[in-house]
Amino acid sequence: MPLILIKNNMKLMFRSKAFLLMMVIMPIIVIALLSSAFKDMMASAREIDPFTVGYRITEDSPYRTYLSELKKASAENDVTLTEYPEGEIENLIKNGTVTAFVDIQDDDYILYQSSEKKAEALITESIFDRFFYQVDANSALVKAQMEQGIIDLKLLEPDRKTATREVLEVEPMPTSTDYYGIIYIVFWSFCGMMPLAAVISSERKNAIPQRMRVSQMTKTQFYLAKFVPCFLVTFIEMGLAWTISALLFNVHWGQLPASVGIILLATMAAAAIGVFLYQLFSKVVVSVVVGFFLTWVLGFFGGSFDPYFYEDFPIMLMKASPIYYVNRTLVEFSTKGYSDYTGTCLIYLIGLIFVFGILGSMLMNRKVEE
Amino acid sequence: METAIVKLEGLTKKYDGKAVVDHVSLEIRPGEVFGLLGPNGAGKSTTMNMICSLVKPTAGKISLFGKDVQTDMKEAKARLGYIPQELAIHGNLKAWENVELFTSLYGIKGKELKRAIDDSLEFVGLKDQRNVFSKNFSGGMKRRLNIACAIGHHPELLIFDEPTVGIDPQSRNFILEKIKVANEQGATIIYTSHYMEEIEAICSRIAIMDNGKIIAMGTKKELTELVTAEADSTMSLEEVFLTLTGKKLRDYAEGEL
Numbered sequence: 001m002p003l004i005l006i007k008n009n010m011k012l013m014f015r016s017k018a019f020l021l022m023m024v025i026m027p028i029i030v031i032a033l034l035s036s037a038f039k040d041m042m043a044s045a046r047e048i049d050p051f052t053v054g055y056r057i058t059e060d061s062p063y064r065t066y067l068s069e070l071k072k073a074s075a076e077n078d079v080t081l082t083e084y085p086e087g088e089i090e091n092l093i094k095n096g097t098v099t100a101f102v103d104i105q106d107d108d109y110i111l112y113q114s115s116e117k118k119a120e121a122l123i124t125e126s127i128f129d130r131f132f133y134q135v136d137a138n139s140a141l142v143k144a145q146m147e148q149g150i151i152d153l154k155l156l157e158p159d160r161k162t163a164t165r166e167v168l169e170v171e172p173m174p175t176s177t178d179y180y181g182i183i184y185i186v187f188w189s190f191c192g193m194m195p196l197a198a199v200i201s202s203e204r205k206n207a208i209p210q211r212m213r214v215s216q217m218t219k220t221q222f223y224l225a226k227f228v229p230c231f232l233v234t235f236i237e238m239g240l241a242w243t244i245s246a247l248l249f250n251v252h253w254g255q256l257p258a259s260v261g262i263i264l265l266a267t268m269a270a271a272a273i274g275v276f277l278y279q280l281f282s283k284v285v286v287s288v289v290v291g292f293f294l295t296w297v298l299g300f301f302g303g304s305f306d307p308y309f310y311e312d313f314p315i316m317l318m319k320a321s322p323i324y325y326v327n328r329t330l331v332e333f334s335t336k337g338y339s340d341y342t343g344t345c346l347i348y349l350i351g352l353i354f355v356f357g358i359l360g361s362m363l364m365n366r367k368v369e370e
Numbered sequence: 371m372e373t374a375i376v377k378l379e380g381l382t383k384k385y386d387g388k389a390v391v392d393h394v395s396l397e398i399r400p401g402e403v404f405g406l407l408g409p410n411g412a413g414k415s416t417t418m419n420m421i422c423s424l425v426k427p428t429a430g431k432i433s434l435f436g437k438d439v440q441t442d443m444k445e446a447k448a449r450l451g452y453i454p455q456e457l458a459i460h461g462n463l464k465a466w467e468n469v470e471l472f473t474s475l476y477g478i479k480g481k482e483l484k485r486a487i488d489d490s491l492e493f494v495g496l497k498d499q500r501n502v503f504s505k506n507f508s509g510g511m512k513r514r515l516n517i518a519c520a521i522g523h524h525p526e527l528l529i530f531d532e533p534t535v536g537i538d539p540q541s542r543n544f545i546l547e548k549i550k551v552a553n554e555q556g557a558t559i560i561y562t563s564h565y566m567e568e569i570e571a572i573c574s575r576i577a578i579m580d581n582g583k584i585i586a587m588g589t590k591k592e593l594t595e596l597v598t599a600e601a602d603s604t605m606s607l608e609e610v611f612l613t614l615t616g617k618k619l620r621d622y623a624e625g626e627l
Contacts, residue, residue, distance in 0.1 A: 002474070002475075004470060004471060004474035004479070004483075005471060005474060005475065008460075008463060008467055008470070008471040011462075011463065011467065012460060012462050012463065015462045016462070198462070202460050202461065202462060203460075206456060206457050206458050206459060206460070206461075207454040207455070207456035207457065207458040208458045208459075208460070210422075210424055210452075210454050210456075210458065211452060211454060211458040211472060211519070211520070212475060213422075213423070213424055214422045214423070214424065214447060214450060214452040215447060215472070215475035215476060216444060216447045216448055216475065216476055216477060217475050
């Protein structure tokens with residue numbers, strides 16, 4: 001390992017004040033601006049005004065008995081249940097008479113919702129799901145007790161012996177501060193090729209590559225002397241930005257050790273891509289522009305600008321972006337404490353490090369004239 | 371007879387079919403200060419670059435320290451110090467950090483590295499400026515640091531490619547004196563320059579290149595004898611050079627060399 005070369009390349013990167021400021025101060029400014037700008041929008045998904053839900057129930061429905069309890073439970077959640085025995089359900093929703101409509105039948109219910117009121121529909125479904133789960137559970141319990149002769153009640157239909165329950169997939173929403181506080185540390189981690197520009201431009205401005213090629217260093221050592229300081233410096237700079245933003249804005253990160261590990265891998269992937277691009281293009285400015293554009297596009301589809309849960313891009317495009325997986329994993333660590341996307345995120349990042357590491361290493365020294 | 375440190379046999383380099391170095395053969399013996407003279411585009415830098423393995427020859431053979439550089443360059447690199455024509459130092463590193471970086475490329479570390487840094491900076495007269503960023507150095511100081519970065523690993527062969535371009539006479543004189551000292555300490559030197567008086571002052575043997583070929587080679591006295599029959603001629607090297615290469619201007623566009 002060329003430790004002295006790595007050390008001196010790190011010095012060169014840290015002494016480039018422009019890149020240092022860009023990597024530490026810019027994320028903090030962007031987090032402050034965007035979390036403030038989108039505070040209302042993100043909060044609107046969390047705080048919903050009271051609304052009315054229409055319902056219709058069949059004459060023989062066993063649930064009719066429990067309607068008064070259901071209305072009480074709904075009212076506690078700022079939802080008013082109003083019966084509409086007649087009329088077109090679609091019209092009632094379209095003309096705004098009701099926000100959602102529930103058609104309660106003998107054994108189940110159908111929820112009608114508008115695409116503009118998804119959050120209200122989810123709340124309605126959650127209330128009904130919980131309520132009917134409890135009713136069904138109680139019925140099953142009573143049935144079992146009746147069969148064992150413990151009690152003798154004829155309240156329920158005879159064939160209901162078990163309670164079923166569907167679990168709704170409702171993702172908890174982060175606050176705008178948490179979302180952008182996490183997302184912009186990720187985005188800037190992916191800009192990790194920037195600090196290396198200080199080394200590459202200094203080398204190419206002078207005849208340093210020539211002198212290095214005359215030395216005993218191998219291609220792999222040259223590669224490591226670029227890759228290692230690049231990701232270490234970016235990781236340290238991100239650590240600073242992360243700490244300052246967390247202290248200033250009270251950003252909540254979940255699963256801290258895992259989050260740190262994922263950011264480290266993200267900086268490594270960015271460094272691998274960066275070294276590859278610096279080898280691919282002879283001009284540093286072209287490499288930087290291409291690298292930043294690439295990161296911007298991946299961020300665009302990955303939720304760096306609009307929160308990923310509001311984006312209308314085809315899911316294929318979103319899933320093509322490694323930033324989407326990193327964003328989603330870290331945001332879910334914050335909101336839920338775990339993420340089902342962790343595995344894919346790790347595979348994606350390690351894959352990028354591996355593939356671009358090999359490509360970058362292969363391109364090292366290709367400019368030795370044939 | 372001692373084995374040649376550098377041996378070129380029929381060395382040729384062609385770009386787009388045009389030979390910029392054309393069947394060059396020469397030997398440089400241990401302890402020599404060998405000067406390579408030639409007008410712009412003569413092929414001097416390409417020859418140097420091929421010796422240092424920066425450019426692959428189209429044909430011919432290069433031996434360094436008795437070994438073929440195509441197959442066995444690793445060991446030769448450890449014994450070679452290269453001072454390129456352009457400055458090869460980082461402006462944002464201090465003088466000692468530059469020397470540390472380039473000396474470490476040869477596997478030197480620890481106390482040996484510290485000693486090498488001190489010795490190299492002292493050799494070029496920059497010991498007192500060791501903690502100054504090289505971007506704040508004058509042109510002459512940068513040139514001296516450029517040399518310090520190439521000598522830390524105590525190379526047996528030092529290749530100087532026009533090391534005094536654009537510096538004041540005092541710095542130039544200092545560098546020339548130090549090259550003589552390095553030679554006295556045992557290093558073999560290959561030196562290219564446009565300045566005839568530099569070559570004349572330090573080189574024990576001189577090769578004159580033109581159009582990719584070596585047109586004359588020998589001591590200054592031997593070269594003078596090639597162009598004049600006078601036994602005690604006082605011709606300067608410049609006069610000998612112009613007689614051999616002609617007085618026509620040599621203008622080359624970038625990329626033609």
